[in-house]
Amino acid sequence: MKAYYSDRFVLPLPSGHRFPMQKYRMLRERVEAELPDVELDEAPIASDSDLERVHAADFVARVATGLLSAQEQREIGFPWSPEMVERSRRSVGATIAACRAALRDGFAANLAGGTHHSYASRGAGFCVFNDAAVAARVMQSEALKRGEDMLQVAIVDLDVHQGNGTAAIFQDDPSVFTLSLHGESNYPFSKETSDLDVALPDGCDDANYMEALEKALATMFDRVQPAMLIYLAGADPHAGDRLGRLALSIDGFARRDSLVFAMAAKRGLPVAITMAGGYGRDIDVTVDVHLQTIQLAAVAAGLSRAEHAGLTGGDG
Structure with a gap:
């Protein structure tokens, strides 16, 4: 299974900033070791033409040239820097590359990404460009160039925060189904409308989370038959997350990821995975959650290859 990383491109953040920049390097090192x-491949860079499939051209230009206002930078949560621009482009490029690899191999991952608070013309909540939205549009364009029908994409967002930017971008667009399972009382406090929103109460535990997720996925697959999934596998529903307010355990995350992968595999759907949020009081635990997601995806990818070989390999 392919996984794309961008941790070499580090944001110069003020001392004490709550964004856990180091988790991306830590995750890549553990994937490499374990x-x-x-x-592992370094993330390619997303071009202006890629970004402008979703984002307003003037917004892309203002990000690139450092012309974001002070208010826009506050809403994003990062001070502008050339490194911010490079990393944001690489994060989108990684999800595009992961989608291409997933269409070929079944499963692939971006070891960052999940920047779902970004709207078409503004960033927010540590999100500059919306990598899942751009990748969905690029995959649709490439499918049309191959002479195929419009590619139906489902974005399954299991970050603890609603994917408000993604929901707004694809409002009333039947070619991309947006599912968000998130904390009811958490950021963003003014929610958008996804194709399917499931709002969870503070303190939601493994059993209640899994019940909600099973119902949500069943509802999604009753309503739409996607050709691929982009999965935002946020670590921030964890009980120890500073910003999460839910109460999932490590085992709960294993059950969550396994269910998503099994339901995709049952339908023969490629899955591109992004890490999304994770702000644990103990950063090692956040990295554990992300690593487990990659490990389970690699297992699912291996099973998928073995099943395909069994179906096509003949009698021997």
């Missing part, structure tokens, strides 16, 4: 079946 998951030999995962092939």
Whole structure:
């Protein structure tokens, strides 16, 4: 399974900033050390033409040239810098690359990404460009160029915060289904309308979370038959997350990811995975959650290859 990383491109953040920049390097190092079946590649850079499939051209230009206002920078949560621009482009490029690899191999991952608070013309909540939205549009364009029908994409967002930017971008667009399972009382406090929103109460535990997720996925697949999934596998529903307010355990995350992967595999759907949020009081635990997601995806990818070989390999 392929996984794309962008941790070499580090934001110069003020001392004490709550964004856990180091988790991306830590995750890549652990994947490299512990998951030999995962092939690591550095993230490519997203072009202006890629970004402008979703984002307003003037917004892309103002990000690139450092012309964001002080208010826009506050809403994003990062001070502007050339490194911010590079990393944001690489994060989008990684999800595009992961989608292409998933269409070919079944599963692939971006070891960052999940920047779902970004709207078409503004960033927010540590999100500059919306990587899942851009990647969905690029995959649709490439499918049309191959002479295929419009590619139906489902974005399954299991970050603890609603994917408000993604919901707004694809409002009333039947070609992209947006599912967001999130904390009811958490940021953003003014929610958008996804195709399917499931709002969870503070303190939601493994059993209640899984019940809600099973119902949500069943509802989604009753309503739409996607050709691929982009999965935002946020670590911030964890009980120890500073910003999460839910109460999932490590085992709960394993059940969550396994369910998503099993339901996709049952339908033969490629899955591109992004890490999304994770702000644990103990950053090692956040990295554990993300690593487990990659490990389970690699297992699912191996099972998928073995099943495909069994179906096509003949009698021997």
